[in-house]
Structure formats: structure tokens, C-alpha cells
Amino acid sequence: MIEIENLSKWYGDFQVLTDCSTKVAKGEVVVVCGPSGSGKSTLIKCVNGLEPAQKGSILVDGTEVTARGADLTKLRARIGMVFQHFELYPHMTVRENLCLAQQKVLDRSRDEAVAKAETLLNRVGLTQHIDKHPGALSGGQQQRVAISRALAMDPIAMLFDEPTSALDPEMINEVLDVMVELASDGMTMMVVTHEMGFARKVADRVVFMDAGAIVEDRPTEQFFSAPESDRAKDFLSKILNH
Amino acid sequence: MDYNWNWGVLFTDPYLDWLVMGVQWTFAVALTAWVLALIVGILVGVGRTLPSRPIAFICTAYVELFRNVPLLVQMFLWYFVMPELVPDDMGRWIKRDMPNPEYVTAVIALGLYTASRVAEQVRAGISAVGQGLTNASYANGFSVAQTYRYILLPISFRLIVPPMTSEFLTIFKNSSLALTIGLLELTAQSQQIAEYTFNGFEAYTAATVIYVCIALLATIIMQVAERYTRIPGYMGSR
Numbered sequence: 001m002i003e004i005e006n007l008s009k010w011y012g013d014f015q016v017l018t019d020c021s022t023k024v025a026k027g028e029v030v031v032v033c034g035p036s037g038s039g040k041s042t043l044i045k046c047v048n049g050l051e052p053a054q055k056g057s058i059l060v061d062g063t064e065v066t067a068r069g070a071d072l073t074k075l076r077a078r079i080g081m082v083f084q085h086f087e088l089y090p091h092m093t094v095r096e097n098l099c100l101a102q103q104k105v106l107d108r109s110r111d112e113a114v115a116k117a118e119t120l121l122n123r124v125g126l127t128q129h130i131d132k133h134p135g136a137l138s139g140g141q142q143q144r145v146a147i148s149r150a151l152a153m154d155p156i157a158m159l160f161d162e163p164t165s166a167l168d169p170e171m172i173n174e175v176l177d178v179m180v181e182l183a184s185d186g187m188t189m190m191v192v193t194h195e196m197g198f199a200r201k202v203a204d205r206v207v208f209m210d211a212g213a214i215v216e217d218r219p220t221e222q223f224f225s226a227p228e229s230d231r232a233k234d235f236l237s238k239i240l241n242h
Numbered sequence: 243m244d245y246n247w248n249w250g251v252l253f254t255d256p257y258l259d260w261l262v263m264g265v266q267w268t269f270a271v272a273l274t275a276w277v278l279a280l281i282v283g284i285l286v287g288v289g290r291t292l293p294s295r296p297i298a299f300i301c302t303a304y305v306e307l308f309r310n311v312p313l314l315v316q317m318f319l320w321y322f323v324m325p326e327l328v329p330d331d332m333g334r335w336i337k338r339d340m341p342n343p344e345y346v347t348a349v350i351a352l353g354l355y356t357a358s359r360v361a362e363q364v365r366a367g368i369s370a371v372g373q374g375l376t377n378a379s380y381a382n383g384f385s386v387a388q389t390y391r392y393i394l395l396p397i398s399f400r401l402i403v404p405p406m407t408s409e410f411l412t413i414f415k416n417s418s419l420a421l422t423i424g425l426l427e428l429t430a431q432s433q434q435i436a437e438y439t440f441n442g443f444e445a446y447t448a449a450t451v452i453y454v455c456i457a458l459l460a461t462i463i464m465q466v467a468e469r470y471t472r473i474p475g476y477m478g479s480r
Contacts, residue, residue, distance in 0.1 A: 050377050077383025087378030090476040091397050100392060105383040135475015153383060 001026045001157055001188050002047060007056035007066075009042060016042050017053065018213045024157070029189045031199040031220075034209035035235060040192040041084075043209070044159050047190065048072070048079050061156055077105050080150030084162040086142040088134035094121070094145050095130045098152045106153065113152075120148040124178050140171030147178055157188040164195055196239055200224060208232045251441045252448050261448060264431030268456075271348050271427060272417045276410065278353030283360025288390065290365045301361065308358035313351070314419055320351045321423040348420035356413050363405050367398030400471045407464035411457050428452060 002024040009017040017039050024030045032040045045051040047058060049065045049072040058065040063075050089097050098117035102108045108116070121127050124144040134142050143163055150158060160179065164172045176198050183189055183202040193199065199206055199220060206223040208216040210231045216223060227233050251257060289301035308316070321344075325333040340346060371394050379389040421430035432449035436442035 045377075048381055050380060072380075073383060073385045076381055079381075081378070081381035083374060083378055083381075085374055087374045089375070089379075089393055089397075091400065091473045101382040101384060104388060104392065133474040133476075135473070149382065159381075 001028075001061055002190060003059040004043070004047070005057050005059075007043070007046060007053050007058060009046065009051065009053045009055075016212050017046070018211075019056070020209075020212075020214050021056075022207050022214060022217050024188060024190050026188055027186045028204045029183045029187075029191065029202050030205045030207060031203040032190065032192045032207045032209060033194060033196070033199065033235075034215075037211075038209040039212040040209050041161050044161050044190060044192050047159055048076050048081060050081075077101070077153055078156050080147075080153060080155035080158040082143070082146050082150055082158065082160045082163045084165050086134070086139070086146045086166075088142055088146055088149070090134055093131050093133055094126070094137075097134065097145060098149050101149070102152050116152050117148070120151055121145075124148055138171060139167045140174045143167065143171075143175045144178055147175070147182075151182075157190070158182065160189065160191040160193065162192050162194070164193065194239065196224075196236075208235070210235075245443070246441075247444075248439075248441050249444055251435075251439050252444055257435045257439065257445075260426075260431040260435055261428070261452070264426060264428035264449075265452060267345070267420075267425060267427040268414065268417050271345065271352065271420055271425065272414045274349045275353035275356060275417070276413050278349060279356035279360050279409075279413065282354060282357035284364055286357060287361035287364025288368070288395070290361065291368045291394075293386070305358045305361050308355050309362070313355050313416055314422060316355055317348065317351045317419055317423055321347045344420065344423050344425040347423055348417070348425050352413060352416055352420070356409060356416070359409055359412075360406070363402045363409065364398065366405075367402040368394050370401055371397045397473070397476075400473055403464065403468045403471055407461060407468075410460050410464060414456050414460065415453065 004023070005021050007017055007020040008015065020039075020043060022030070032044065034040055042051055046053045047060065047065065049070070053066055056066065060075060060079065064070055065072070065075065088094075089100070092100065095114065095117055098120065099110070099113040102113035102116060103110060118127065118130070121130055124147065126141060126144055126148075129137060129141060129145075134145065137145065147158075147163075163179070164175050167175065172195070176195060179189070179191070179198065180202055191198075191203070203220045206216070206218060206220050207214055208223065208227075208229075208231075215229050216227060216232050218228075223232070224236070227236055252261065286301045286304050289297045290305070292298055311319075325336040327333075328336070336343065375393060375397070376389060379393045384392065417427060418429040420427050421433070424430075426434070428449055432445040435445040435448075439445070
């Protein structure tokens with residue numbers, strides 16, 4: 001589904017990604033973790049072309065993202081993305097946040113779009129907030145709306161860019177629960193996160209990054225029980241002791 | 243001081259008519275120029291934020307040119323120099339046959355100058371919306387045009403209502419410069435009344451009061467607009 005091959009990216013002279021290669025198969029959940037500044041978010045933003053890469057290639061469901069003249073708009077409509085800071089459209093109600101792209105990008109009828117929005121909001125327990133603006137919701141609620149907005153497009157895969165990093169601790173679980181459910185429904189997911197409990201529970205593989213390179217890319221159990229690199233050992237010892 | 247106060251002069255024939263006509267021309271110039279400024283300013287402001295480098299460069303050049311040349315100089319350039327630069331036939335038409343040449347010239351000069359200032363507000367508004375929302379919109383499947391149409395412009399227009407109020411007030415005040423090319427707007431009419439009647443204090447007081455009233459009216463209108471356009475729970479709004 002997602003194939004990243006020898007991807008390198010520079011900001012000016014500074015190399016942020018070095019020769020990154022990994023794969024996410026259909027139905028697979030891959031967690032990307034690593035210390036801050038290691039290039040996790042940049043990598044995931046390259047997958048749907050929000051960040052251009054200078055070398056290497058990314059193939060998403062047969063579409064070459066890095067190719068010149070690639071139809072990114074069409075591709076992005078089929079890949080859901082959830083951001084650290086939710087990024088809901090602040091001038092629209094929750095209903096419009098979920099309906100706009102369905103109607104304008106997928107050409108669905110108003111009734112169809114609203115029905116879809118209601119179903120999804122019901123699933124994340126936010127039906128009663130459908131007429132509110134995002135500013136009136138808590139962080140956890142906003143992130144659940146953001147996930148629903150992405151799902152409303154019936155995506156073939158979902159990208160999560162630190163979906164719980166901006167949340168109060170008590171709201172993290174309500175968002176993770178939605179993601180766990182999504183994973184068990186068989187959604188293809190690539191998740192940048194520091195939530196190691198989540199990774200352990202649902203990830204098929206863990207990709208560990210440091211300084212712009214992929215240091216480890218292994219099945220979840222192996223990664224947690226016997227990390228190969230010193231860098232990953234060090235990272236895990238710091239993050240798991242809490 | 244030996245000054246003959248006579249407030250009544252403002253209400254006598256023909257001076258009252260002159261004032262009224264002056265106010266009408268002031269409104270005509272300011273409002274038409276405002277429409278021109280909004281159209282050009284929005285296009286140029288959006289252009290400066292587009293990914294296309296040539297378009298962004300042209301729009302930046304426009305802003306720097308029109309914002310940095312004094313308005314009075316621009317007024318003179320449009321009125322005295324421009325007709326000499328265009329093809330002969332057109333220049334002759336502008337000088338001889340164009341209806342209301344002072345009005346048209348004042349609107350163009352004031353409108354295009356104010357457009358450069360509006361463009362800056364629009365650009366600032368769009369960048370205040372931020373890369374995060376822009377990315378979210380692209381990730382949601384919207385094209386560049388749709389992102390501007392549904393996300394960036396609706397939000398940024400709401401954000402810039404307060405600074406646009408001050409541009410709107412400024413265009414009324416700046417319209418007084420049109421007197422230098424012979425348009426009999428409010429300031430010019432006051433000057434004329436002062437010259438005819440030697441009641442300069444009264445004439446210019448009238449102009450002052452009228453300008454203040456226009457400003458207050460404009461402020462109130464924009465405040466109402468602000469109340470109806472603000473986004474609940476977003477960036478300093480309630």
C-alpha cells in the first residue's frame with residue numbers, strides 16, 4: 001500500500017531524512033517512533049506529498065507521490081490524515097467540517113454527506129456536538145472530530161502525525177480508543193506517536209528513527225523485547241520507565 | 243482678535259449646496275476607490291501567497307511600488323503624466339473627451355494606492371491562518387483553489403476586519419487629496435467657501451465635523467460587520 005524507498009530530504013543544506021525505506025502493507029498498522037527532531041513527522045508528511053522530497057521514491061497504492069506532475073490532490077482525497085493540533089476548520093460547525101470535502105471533493109449529495117457525518121460522529125460518541133464550532137470542544141473531542149473528518153472520505157489508509165501529543169493526559173485515551181477500534185477494523189495505518197502502550201497493543205511493526213534515518217524496522221514484539229541498536233535501547237529505557 | 247464670527251454662512255445659499263456637493267463627491271470618490279481597492283487588493287494579496295513564484299513576484303512588486311510612492315505624487319502622475327505616455331489617440335481622448343476626468347483619475351489613483359495597503363492586510367490574514375490548516379485542507383483532498391475558496395479566504399477575511407476598518411477610514415481622509423487635481427470634494431468646497439466669505443474658521447470647522455461624522459459612521463458599520471463575522475472560539479474572538 002505504502003512503499004517508501006531510499007527517501008532523502010534536505011532543508012537547504014540540512015539533511016532531515018537520510019535514505020529512509022519502509023513499507024506498510026494493506027491492513028497493517030505501523031508505528032513510527034523516535035526522539036524529537038528525528039524526522040518522523042517529516043517522513044509521514046512526505047507520504048501524501050505535504051512535504052516534497054528531493055531523492056528516492058514513495059509509492060502509495062500504485063501512485064508515485066514524488067513524481068513530477070503527480071496528481072496529489074486525487075491521491076490525498078484517498079488518504080486520511082490526522083494532525084497533532086487537530087486543524088479543524090474553525091469557521092465551520094462540526095457537521096460542515098465533516099461534509100465539506102465529501103461534497104466538494106467526492107461530489108456526494110448533501111444528504112449522503114450528512115448521513116455519513118452522523119454515522120461517524122455517533123461512532124466516536126459526539127453526536128450531540130454536531131452543531132458546535134470546533135472552538136467549543138475539548139482537545140480530545142476535537143481530535144475525534146478530526147479522525148471522523150478523515151474517515152468521512154472513505155480513505156484507503158490513514159496517517160496519524162502525533163495525534164495525542166497536544167492533548168491533556170486524561171483525554172489521550174478517548175482518542176487512542178478510537179484508533180484501536182480503527183485498527184481492529186482492518187484500517188491501514190501509519191502512526192507517528194510516543195504512546196508505546198498503543199504501539200504494543202495494535203502495531204504490527206515499529207519503525208524507530210533517529211537523526212533522519214530509520215534505525216530499526218521490526219515486528220512490534222521483537223522491537224520491545226530485543227531492540228538491536230543502542231539508540232533504540234536507550235530510547236526505550238527512558239520512555240518505558242514511567 | 244478681530245474676527246467676524248458668522249456660523250449662519252454655512253447654511254446660506256449657495257454655500258450649503260457647495261458643502262452638500264462636496265460631501266457627495268467625497269463619498270463618490272472614497273466608495274468607488276474602495277471597491278477598486280478591494281478587488282485589486284484581494285487579488286494582489288492572494289497572489290503574494292500563491293506557490294507560483296512569478297505571480298508572487300509581480301504582486302510583491304505592485305505592493306512595493308504603490309505603497310512607497312506618495313499618494314500625492316501618484317495623483318499627479320495619473321493626471322498629468324499618464325495621458326502623455328499612452329498612445330496619442332487615447333491620450334487625446336483622456337484630455338478632451340473623458341467624462342469627469344478629475345473624478346476618474348482620483349478614483350484610479352486612490353484605489354490603486356489603497357489596493358497596495360489592502361493587499362498587505364489580505365496577505366497577513368492568509369499567513370495568520372497558518373500552514374497547519376492549509377496542510378489539513380490539502381490532506382483532506384482540496385485543490386489549491388478550493389483551499390483558498392473554502393478555508394483560507396473565509397478565515398482570513400474575518401481576521402482582517404479590524405485592520406480593514408482603519409483602511410476604510412483612511413480612504414475617506416485621503417480622498418481630500420483629489421482637490422489638488424481640481425475635484426471639488428469636501429475639502430475643496432470648504433476652501434472655496436472660505437475664499438468667498440472670509441469665514442475660514444466656520445468653513446473648515448464644518449469640513450472637520452463632517453469628516454469626523456463620516457469616520458464615526460464607518461467605524462460603527464465595521465463594528466457591526468465584525469460582530470457578525472467573528473468565529474466562535476477562534477483567535478481572540480468570543
